Amino acid sequence: MFDIVGTSGDAFNMTRDYAVAMQREGVSIELKVYTNEAKAVEDFRAGLCDAVIATGFRTRPFNGVAASVDTLGSTIIVRNGVIDMTASYDVVRKLVQTFSADTPQVTRLMTDASGKYEVGGILPVGAAYLVGSDRRNNTVEKLAGKRMAALDYDPAQAVMIKRIRAVPVPSDITNISQRLSSGATDFIAAPALAYKPLGLDKGVGERGGVGRFPLMIMSYQVILNRSKFPEGFGARSRTYWLGQFDRVLQLIRKAENDIPAATWVELSPENTYRYTLMLREARIDIAQMGLYDKRGLKILKRIRCHVNPADPECQSKSEEVWQQP
Template identity: 55%
Template sequence: MNKYSKLALATAALIGVAGPAAAAKTLLCVWDVAGKTGDVYNAAIDYTVAMQKNGVELELKSYVDERVAVEDYRAGQCDGVMATAFRLKPFNATSTSLDSIGSATVVRNNKVDMPGSYEVVRKVIQAYASPGGAKMMVEGNNEVGGIFPLGAAYPIVRDKNINSVEALSGKKIAAFDYDKAQGVMIQRIGAQPVSVDVTNVGPRFNNGFVDMVTLPAVAYKPLELYKGIGTTGGIGRFPIMIPTVQMVFNRTKFPEGFGEKSRTYWLGQFDHALSLIKKAEAGIPAATWNDLPAESIPKYVLMLREARIAIGNQGLYNKQGLNIIKRARCSVNASDAECATKTEID
């Protein structure tokens, strides 16, 4: 055997040994405000087991900074990412419209119907998980692989006397800098939007840089919001929106048909997500919660609807998404006056 044959054999042997070890793994980057100890990350662990049964091996990478997780996905360092709909809006405008202000809120007899409101969210997720919704879940190489609720986001204030829209005039309200719609809404009510992200929203509220934040109950303990609430603040029992976590993946990195299986899985986790939400809300002291006057609730719902339509007309919300949510809302509460028209926005 000449030296060239020996070299060829050695090279082939090296490739044979190194090849499988060097094979790229399918990496899912997961944001959770509590890191690896949080509910989102734990849900992702269960998801990897379920997808393994469907022939897809996933490796998880934990992120506390949501911005970094999404940027790593954008840069191709992750094959999929789990983050809030606010951050994932550039990848699918339709699915992320579910997080628009007041879009899921159902009111009956001047009271917020929370089970009905969550049913609206469930119906929208069902529509997107169905075969008929598959095309809407794809934009370019990006596909939405699932959605689940984080829980109703409530107004959390340092001073419980801030209990009306009028009282918010001139106050500083936290607005996530990557969701322009929040800033627009805050300015509409005469308040001042203060730019925040998930890494600093807790400290800014707790240290008095803002008077109000809008967050779900699952953020209460990890962000130590009880420090900002103290003895003078509180949480208004009125959902401004129901934010969601969504999973987006690069279609070129997954087998054909993966998206539908993934969306179906997350739809099946909806009731588990609700149980975590209820647990988080029950963990907040009863005295912290404040109920709004019944007569003011329809006024606020109308205010949010008018703002949502105005923001949609500015192009900050996806019109198709808003119309799908309205159909779900009216299927749950058909007697509402808004259901006299089929669409939210033309």
């Protein structure tokens, strides 16, 4: 499992509790923690591990439906020009609940086409915010020409960065902090849980800030090699992680509260609406390019409209009926 701070991290502590709980299910799990996420996924693919826990960006190749939570704006709810984070996390919760149902239909969705891999859990790690070295760059127009870190294993990020006429800088989660503090990039996107562990405050300094506009809510996902676990274990595992939702939500909220109030950069209601529409248009285009899973986006659209039926998008068939590419 991946935890950038190793055995002292929250992700490792939660996974250790998971291993104890799964013993009661008759499954013995030996943990191996990686601070290099790419290596963790590589070892899993090579059969050196029976399961892997990593970010949704890394697990997308195993299951695009589950990784749809990690798509631009797909879980974000806006009401009266303000981001409603409680409702946004409710969208994520309902998605995790949907994917935790022990039914044949859900099992098919959570299993890849080869039948080898199954999603064993989804857990939010928080909203990804723009973290920059100059708080004056507080509109999309001002981002034109600026350098922004793009995870090189998630091509959708570079697509989005180019759409706003910024410059993508290929990066990895292990070096984005150094790129920001060294001036190699002007912006990165990261959740509050990464702010202290990655030392992002050094890159922000006195002039920078964190924009209070979530690009998405990121996730950690458990991927199982089905042949290594008992029949039906995937559903029991997903149910366990659903039960940890409120625990991790407390960690996320604490991390956001720990960022100094003066560091946050607020958006106007007009720009909040404008950027939400911008993310929606980008998400649809990126799905049409084949980089996002359309089935997952369709499920998320329905959940958003259940949570916030007054949103104008709920009067359209966008993300429900797709144009043929």
